[in-house]
Amino acid sequence: MKRLNWEHLLDINTDSVMSATLTDATPTTMSRAPDGLWFGKDLSTPEPISEEAIERAVALMRSGRLHRYGEQGSGYPEPSLLEQDYAAYVGSKYCVAVSSCGAAMFIALKALGVKAGDKVLTSTFTLSPVPGAIAHAGAEAVLVEASGDYMTDMADLERKAATSGAKVFLLSHMRGHIADLRAVRALCDKHGIAIVEDCAHTMGAKWDGQHTGTWGRVGCYSAQTYKHINSGEGGLLVTDDDDVAAQAILMSGCYMMYDQHILKPVSEVFERWKYVTPNFSMRMSNLAAALLRPQIGQLADRGRRWNHIYSTLGRELTKAVNVSVPPRDAKEEFIASSIQFTLDLDPPQIERFLKECSLRGLYIKWFGTPTPVAFTSNYEHWHYLQAKPDIPNSKAVLNQLMDLRTPLSLTDADCLLIGQIVAVATAIAGTSN
Known part of the structure; x- marks a missing residue:
């Protein structure tokens, strides 16, 4: 499989394309952050077939x-x-x-x-x-x-x-x-x-x-x-x-x-x-x-495991400045195979945040990205719509919405590391112009 660097991966929609395998064996020519934080797991890795x-x-x-x-x-x-x-x-x-x-x-x-x-x-x-x-x-x-x-x-x-x-x-x-x-x-x-x-x-x-x-x-x-x-x-x-x-x-x-x-x-x-x-x-x-x-019989167990990851990640992510995860209604019995959070920064700062995450081997998707090939979830990229929608509230929500896959292979230690990387990247991005 052809390897891709992290800067390139930020332009790939992994809802339709599997990202390249990223491990500690990634070439050493990749630029890494000086603080030594490194995640590097492929978040698109699915659960094995039984x-x-x-x-x-x-x-x-x-x-x-x-x-x-x-x-x-x-x-x-x-x-x-x-x-x-x-x-x-x-x-x-x-x-x-x-x-x-x-x-x-x-x-x-x-x-x-x-x-x-x-x-x-x-x-x-x-x-x-x-x-x-x-x-x-x-x-x-x-x-x-x-x-x-x-x-x-x-x-x-x-x-x-x-x-x-x-x-x-x-x-x-x-x-x-x-x-x-x-x-x-x-x-x-x-x-x-x-x-x-x-x-x-x-x-x-x-x-x-x-x-x-x-x-x-x-x-x-x-x-x-x-x-x-x-x-x-x-x-x-x-x-x-x-x-x-x-x-x-x-x-x-x-x-x-x-x-x-x-x-x-x-x-x-x-x-x-x-x-x-x-x-x-x-x-x-x-x-x-x-x-x-x-x-079908595995859904209940998978749901419990996914929700444990979601709860752990949610706790760690919200330790970072400018990060919020909306509360869930008690009637909402969800199964969270991913986690979303709002990053209260402006677009240039979010771009810096994503760069800092990528330098530490963490791939996070941004719903507000201006690059059409990067994400298929932004209505502004659907030019086939017959009428241009007037939905300013949605635009504001998407512009600050981050998305992270949560494969069942994530451990509590992984969640802690992700939280640390997000906290560092957010702090750096928040002080940038």
Whole structure:
């Protein structure tokens, strides 16, 4: 693998590109800080795939049956079993396994009747696949302001729900931050707006005891490598709506073999949709599902480990000047696979902060970066939006928002070291011009 220096890594979006492996073996020509602080771990390193999942995948490869549908044979394919397992896990009537969370969001919008030119409310603080799903459906994204705690600004949502004409709110629980879903649902019900939840970062998480993804009409989850379960790429769509489920199965690409789904509406529902619903070929493969099924049972343990890291890091980070981590609501049962903090510095100082962190082997992402290739989470880089959004509050939030991955391999000592590096880098940046 080609090695990249840290200055270059600051321009890479590791939500879509794995960063280079960075260890103590990094060439000595790299400039390091004189204080000797050095982290150097690759924060994009995922949890290893379990032996059980590997054995399932190998057995499947030996059979050659990697496509989820078959014209002959008995039993149910791996994705159907995964759908059954995951629906039971979150308490949903239906689950449809698809190729990505982006595919799940696109299918959800189409199944809810979103057409070209329609307006769809969505979160400002999110990743680019969210507005991308709206663009894929030919619709127009109406961005809702983000609040200082990185969640939906309820006052702005109320205004835009009343005036935009949108009938769907694609709500992103970005980086695992969960808004008051009871309040969001009440507001959307008031205005006749269906909720689609982007739960790419909240698999296993709950609000007030109820799983995210089950508060609206449709929930969408990710199985991409950097999420809570990992098949490289993959997505899950959950719903209690018969018509949405039937359309999702057909759109995902079942070739009318919907009887191979364990969880499916009755045949009369498919009769309503099967001649008018396109096949978008977005189904999940047998291989991806085989990797994922054993991981559902690992979510609780992973959640505990991630939250311990989050708590430890949060304590250490907030020892630094100008650093704040918003408090979490007691009803928010989150699973934190990353941590975000606000850095109360101006942009040139933040650039200095990032440089000082990189000199100490620590890669931190900045949502307010002016470099489009560096991050796909800043709405100013989405030039395909049909209308330039007027969302000054979100801009202010993103301009000071830092993001740090928290792989499960992080130890308490690692968290302490990260806190020390952030404290030093922040102190240096705070005195720079």
